[in-house]
Structure formats: C-alpha cells, structure tokens
Amino acid sequence: MAETRMDAAGGLSVTTGVDVDDAVRRLVGDDVPRRLAAADATLWGPEAEAEAAIRLGWVDTFTRSRRLLPELARVRDALAGSGVDRVVLAGMGGSSLAPEVICRTLDRPLTVLDTTDPGQIRDALAAAPLERTVVVVSSKSGGTVETESLRRVWVQAFTDAGIADVGGHFVVVTDPASPLEQLATAMGAHVFLADPDVGGRYSALTAFGLVPAALAGVDVAELLDDAETFAATLAADPPENPALLLGALLASRPTFSIADDGSGIVGLGDWVEQLLAESTGKGGTGVLPVVVESPDAPGARADGVLSVLVGGAKPPGFPGGSRPEAPDVAVNGPLGAQFLCWEAATAFAGRLLGIDPFDQPNVAESKDNTKRILESGVPAEEPAFRDGTVEGFGTDAGDLTAALRDLAGQVGPEGYLAVMAYLDREGDAEAAGLRRLLARVVDAPVTFGWGPRFLHSTGQFHKGGRPTGVFLQITADPGSPLEVPGRPYDFARLQEAQAAGDRQALRDRGRPLLWLRLSDRGDGIRRLAAAAEEISRS
Known part of the structure; x- marks a missing residue:
C-alpha cells in the first residue's frame, strides 16, 4: 500500500492507502466542495443541470426534517395508545432500504415488504394481530406498482378483519401533491410529506427514512444530530472533508466491495449499493458495488476491486489497526454521518466520472x-x-x-x-x-x-x-x-x-x-x- 492517509472531521473518518491525491486536487481546484455545499446545480454539466436543480435538497435536508419530529411523536403516541405496536413498511428501493438499516442497526422491529412474492406477503399478513399493526406506505411518486398493490392487500385485510378505522392503521409518506397524498387523505391515513427536492436514493434523512424508523421506536433526532455535525465538513478542504476523499476513491476503480467490520451498523452495504449503482450506472460507465458477507468473503479483494470496510478493525498500516490483510479503505462514523458522507461521496464521484448522479434513465x-x-x-x-x-x-x-x-x-x-x-x-x-x-x-x-x-x-x-x-x-x-x-x-x-x-x-x-x-x-x-x-x- 502507499502511505496511509486519514481524512477525518465531523465525527467520521476515511482511511486509505490508495493514492487519489490528483483527483482530490482537481475537485478542490474546481471549488467543488464549496459549490456542492451551496447546492450548485451546474457541477455536473449543462445536461444535468435541470435535474440537479431539483435534487440537491439532501445537502441540508436534515434541517427541514426536524420539522417532522413533533408530528412523528404525536402519531407514535396515538398509535401506542391504541395498542398498535407492530410497524410494516411497504416501499421499494430508497423508500425502504434506509429505514431497514436504521432499525436493524438500533435493534427495533420493522417488517419490510419490498417484494411482490405472494408467500412473503402472506406471511407478513399472518404474523401478528391486525389490530396491532400500522402499515407505512412509502412512495415518492405515489404510483409505484408494488407499493400500491401492497396498500390494496392491507386495506382488504383490515376490512376483512372487521376493523372500523382502516385509514387509522395507515401512515403514508409521499411527495406533496402526488396521487398517493390525495388517496391517503381520502382514506383517513396519517400523512407525512417528504422533501420534494430529494431523490429517492438520497432520501435516508427525509421522511422516507425517518418516519418508519421513528414509529418503530428509534430516536431519529440522533441521526439528524450526527448528520448536522458532519454537514459542516462538506465545504471544507482536505484533510477535513472525508466525503471528498471517499468520492475520489470510489471513482478510482470500476468496482468496489463493501463489508462491515464490527461497526455495529447492520445492512449499510445494501443501502450504499442502491445509491452508487443507480447514481453512476449509466451511459455505459459507472461504479459497480459488490456487497460481501464479511471482509474475507470471496470477491472482497481482487484485481481492480476497491475493498471498503465500514467500521471495525483497521489494518496494520492504519492507526490503531491489527488486521493482517489490509483493505483499501476504512470508513468509520455514526449512521447519520455515514448516510450524508456516502451521498456526498457519490456526488463527488459523479463529477469525476462526468455523469449526472441524480437521474435514472433506464x-x-x-x-x-x-x-x-x-x-x-x-x-x-x-x-x-x-x-x-x-x-x-x-x-x-x-x-x-x-x-x-x-x-x-x-x-x-x-x-x-x-x-x-x-x-x-x-x-x-x-x-x-x-x-x-x-x-x-x-x-x-x-x-x-x-x-x-x-x-x-x-x-x-x-x-x-x-x-x-x-x-x-x-x-x-x-x-x-x-x-x-x-x-x-x-x-x-x-x-x-x-x-x-x-x-x-x-x-x-x-x-x-x-x-x-x-x-x-x-x-x-x-x-x-x-x-x-x-x-x-x-
């Protein structure tokens, strides 16, 4: 490995022995960190500007998301007062992956239905008394076929069980003025409107990530606190901009593997996979994420593959490390900071790769x-x-x-x-x-x-x-x-x-x-x- 480098600030560190100094210097020379922190939509070229202009809300969405907290507490207490203690999430992609990571990490029960498999759905319907169940229906567009199909089957199940207030067993998360907002209001469901300037895969710290987790018992304010602490690093120069270094590393190889190494964060790789694959995989290029089961799993290290560990033991060349075989990168920090760091790193990598990290044309x-x-x-x-x-x-x-x-x-x-x-x-x-x-x-x-x-x-x-x-x-x-x-x-x-x-x-x-x-x-x-x-x- 080359000389070890650690960029750390805002409660999170990125450590590596891979030399990406030239890429970091290019980003700094073009004033990219400051421009990203200011939500500059011109960073990815004129063809991407229109989409970026309505997709950069994630840069500071944690500030607006705090407005959700009082209403979340009210709905959670009202449901608990009615004996509701089981949360089912019906959502796909960015609408389900972040809350699943949050709840698995903090050991809170959440049933995630991001499937059309009849057996899995049937098991979820039968798993607990329906009168104790609330279903969170999450869809940014309000027209996702899987999510709408799941909403329909749960409405039928509640109706067949003789539950009078069917709408009261639903919480809907969607964008303002979507068809789902209108439907939710008509059925008497609790409605949380998400930030319309944040795309689905960047929505971890919006209502899509926070509402299901909060209803399941997570103190989501801590996630926002961690993100806010880290946000101050986005405009900084190295070595106090870990996301900048991570973005340069991700753009340096065609493929990266990601594994957990004792961080206590469960399932982050699945969320990172959808973020990077969907954001960069277009125009015949992109960075391929490979989620592996452990640091020493087959495929974790290979020629052309950047090996990334989240948390845990660091290799001998890293400060305080003890692992005999060094990964290329270690990313250490709390979950709220991890979400924002990887989102910013994806935006930085998109700039280096010359692609629009916010569209999904295919x-x-x-x-x-x-x-x-x-x-x-x-x-x-x-x-x-x-x-x-x-x-x-x-x-x-x-x-x-x-x-x-x-x-x-x-x-x-x-x-x-x-x-x-x-x-x-x-x-x-x-x-x-x-x-x-x-x-x-x-x-x-x-x-x-x-x-x-x-x-x-x-x-x-x-x-x-x-x-x-x-x-x-x-x-x-x-x-x-x-x-x-x-x-x-x-x-x-x-x-x-x-x-x-x-x-x-x-x-x-x-x-x-x-x-x-x-x-x-x-x-x-x-x-x-x-x-x-x-x-x-x-």
Whole structure:
C-alpha cells in the first residue's frame, strides 16, 4: 500500500492507502466542495443541470426534517395508545432500504415488504394481530406498482378483519401533491410529506427514512444530530472533508466491495449499493458495488476491486489497526454521518466520472415491460433442460451444472455476474448464499439481488452501466395465489411479469442471461448450491 492517509472531521473518518491525491486536487481546484455545499446545480454539466436543480435538497435536508419530529411523536403516541405496536413498511428501493438499516442497526422491529412474492406477503399478513399493526406506505411518486398493490392487500385485510378505522392503521409518506397524498387523505391515513427536492436514493434523512424508523421506536433526532455535525465538513478542504476523499476513491476503480467490520451498523452495504449503482450506472460507465458477507468473503479483494470496510478493525498500516490483510479503505462514523458522507461521496464521484448522479434513465424500461406483459401475458418459452426441480432457459446445456459452468465462462475480464432472485427474501433466505458460492467459481465480481427490489437500485446499472454483465435469473412457482384487490392480476402474475420484463430488457441489449425456474424452492436452491460447489471443486 502507499502511505496511509486519514481524512477525518465531523465525527467520521476515511482511511486509505490508495493514492487519489490528483483527483482530490482537481475537485478542490474546481471549488467543488464549496459549490456542492451551496447546492450548485451546474457541477455536473449543462445536461444535468435541470435535474440537479431539483435534487440537491439532501445537502441540508436534515434541517427541514426536524420539522417532522413533533408530528412523528404525536402519531407514535396515538398509535401506542391504541395498542398498535407492530410497524410494516411497504416501499421499494430508497423508500425502504434506509429505514431497514436504521432499525436493524438500533435493534427495533420493522417488517419490510419490498417484494411482490405472494408467500412473503402472506406471511407478513399472518404474523401478528391486525389490530396491532400500522402499515407505512412509502412512495415518492405515489404510483409505484408494488407499493400500491401492497396498500390494496392491507386495506382488504383490515376490512376483512372487521376493523372500523382502516385509514387509522395507515401512515403514508409521499411527495406533496402526488396521487398517493390525495388517496391517503381520502382514506383517513396519517400523512407525512417528504422533501420534494430529494431523490429517492438520497432520501435516508427525509421522511422516507425517518418516519418508519421513528414509529418503530428509534430516536431519529440522533441521526439528524450526527448528520448536522458532519454537514459542516462538506465545504471544507482536505484533510477535513472525508466525503471528498471517499468520492475520489470510489471513482478510482470500476468496482468496489463493501463489508462491515464490527461497526455495529447492520445492512449499510445494501443501502450504499442502491445509491452508487443507480447514481453512476449509466451511459455505459459507472461504479459497480459488490456487497460481501464479511471482509474475507470471496470477491472482497481482487484485481481492480476497491475493498471498503465500514467500521471495525483497521489494518496494520492504519492507526490503531491489527488486521493482517489490509483493505483499501476504512470508513468509520455514526449512521447519520455515514448516510450524508456516502451521498456526498457519490456526488463527488459523479463529477469525476462526468455523469449526472441524480437521474435514472433506464429504470422505467423494465416497468414499462412489466405493464405490457401484465396486459398481454408472459410469452411462452420451452425449457432447454429439466434437472430435477430446476428448469433452465436460454442455454444450450443439458443440465444445471453444465448451464452454470457455461454461464460462468461467459464472464469476461472486465465483466461481472449478477444473481437476480425473484423469491421470498425471508423464506428463501438461503438463496443469498449463492453469491459466495459463485464468487469461488467466477474470477470476477459477483452480486446478488432480490427481485423486484433490485430493479429500483442495481437494475439501472444492469441496463445503463458497463455493458459487461452476465445474468442469472431465478424464479419459482408461487404456490397458492394472492389477489391484488381491484386489479385484474394477482401477486404471482405481477412477480412473473416483473421477471419477464427484466429478462426482455436484458436480452434486448444482448446480455448473456440464464433463467432458472424452480418447481420446489428449497430443493431447487439446494441443487443450485450443489452445482456451484461441484464447479468450484473442478
């Protein structure tokens, strides 16, 4: 490693042995820190200016978010007084990832539904008495199909249970004047309006991140305090601008891995993944985040990969460090500061990469495909093979092991493998282990995403980022149907249409894609794991 450098201020530090001094000097020379802190929309060029002008509220949103606190306390106390002690969050992407990190980190119970899997939804409906449940419906646009479908099924469940005040069991978070605001008012729900000048993936410290967490029992004022302390560093010169150093580091490599190393912060990598992938993955470029299970997990360190640890033990070259194998970067600080630091670092990296970090030009494509397929039906395809409980499509292989081996062989030296699982994130959790197994097979980055959740984050990178991805899509038979009230489709059909729409978007770009359909989820996942193990041994 090069000489160790630590930039620290505002309660957070970024430590590295990677030399990015030239990039830092360019940013400072162009007065980028001061201009970002002043919400200068011209930083990313004329084509990005119009979007940036309405998306930079996150720079100081923590000040406006304090206005939410009295009403949050009132609603929380009113719900508690009515015996409501279970919080369910229905939201996708930036509307759910931050509150999930907050509640997992602070050990507060929050049921997150960012899925269309009928089994996972059905389990959430049955998990606790409905009279003790409040559902937070979060959607910036107010028109997200997954969120609206979930709202409908919970309205029906409360109605069927004979609950008189159905609206009183809902809290809605949305932008001012969205269709959801009007609907929420009509149904008698509690309404919190988010900052309209903050995009979804930068919304951790707005109502989208704070309302579900506060209702679950988190003292969110502490998050705002930490962010406010850190905010004073955004306009500073090095070494008192940790986000500036982190942004230069992120822009220095095409891929970075992120793992926790004893920080006490749980799941931050998933939130960082959606922030960086969706913000930078466009125009055929971008920085690919790879969330790994531990600092020594397969794929955490490789040629061309920047290894990042959040918190915990630092390597020997770092102050106070003891880890025998040094990561490239360590980021240490409280959660509120982490949110703001990574957001600013993403904006700095966007400047260095020459991209607009606030738009998402390819996200709508899979949504449009889904809508068409819901209307016309999923195109019929014949499987290339049947291997026990696994059917394979889009391959010439005759069995599962051969199909996985062929797919792995298509990952080029600049490529990556993305595993996309349209399954139950709770009931089929063991599927996430496929990332680790396949990372032992593929000499390239391997990512894992739950569908349709990833469509609102890494899905942008898959389509608009570097055109080197190879894709493994996993779907499964849904079991018994679960209706979407008032819609001509059920959740199984919606999930199937989303997977088919994403396949279409990737195939239209000529991306290699293997689709595996499981007739039995448990057995199919075990067969997949065994095939990956066999390939790694050979």
